Amino acid sequence: MKKILFLLPVIIAFAIGSVSCNSDDTDEPMLIVKFRFDPNQARLNNLGAPVPIASGNAAQTPAFNTISSHYLxxxxxxxxxxxxxxxxxxxPETTQGGANAIDFSQSKIVSEGEVFLKIPLRSVTAGTYRYVRCSLGYQNFGISVRSNGADYDGTLASFVGFNTxxxxxxxxxxxxxxxxxRAQGYWAFALDDVPYQTxxxxxxxxxxxxxxxxxxxxxxxxSCVVTGQFLNDLQITGNETDDVVVTLSLSVNHSFEWHEINADGKFEPAIGENVVDMGLRGLIPSFEQ
Structure with missing residues (x-):
């Protein structure tokens, strides 16, 4: 089942994705999903346990601009x-590049607090839910880089989906x-005020x-399926009369990590310091209903 999940035909992806395009001119209760970026949330490893920065590496807490999810x-x-x-x-996915991949041109990209998903609650199976699983595809955030002793601000586009x-x-x-x-881990970078990109x-x-x-x-x-647990179980009865708003709080605590050559805590790509990790460091979902 795990393999099939990320090889669904494009037609199915379009069908499911289209659910989020409902008109807002309805009074029926909706499920609304938004993102939050938390620089102070625990920094976790792949097993969900707190972890320090790896020896020989350094990391920054980036200033997040936008994000996109591939699966929820x-x-x-x-x-x-x-x-x-x-x-x-x-x-939506595509095989235009050969193997099945996320179609970046059709990805929905949002900022913090912006509605990512809005679907009728009647389309959500009634039940009690303890966990959220969210596959992230794209991140855009600000970082600082050093070159020849000077620090510069720049923006990094990070593609963390299984394939894009x-x-x-x-x-x-x-x-x-x-x-x-491009496989998981492709990135692009540009300085904000200087004509430089890589x-x-x-x-x-x-x-x-x-x-x-x-x-x-x-x-x-x-894959980039980050898993998080609700503090209290989310119950969907099918009889809701008000919207349910779910906020996915993502840990960006030192989430941009690189291997150091000059051990000064500064990202210096010009001397060969390479990006090693751009993964989100945890998910805490919450809801209001």
Missing amino acids: EFAQTAYTQLGEGTVLYHA YIGTHSIGNNFFTVDGN SGQAPAGATTVPNPLAATSAIPPG
């Missing part, structure tokens, strides 16, 4: 396998033409994807 699911228990909960969203087909993408007035698939690829398997359910409900290697 509510899970009932710790034994609910990925894909067997209530799937709420699955973004990218035609072109941009950072401000800087354009990057890819016209192909791109690269983090090592395979290096992107942190916290999953505290690893022992009972694993995720496919190379």
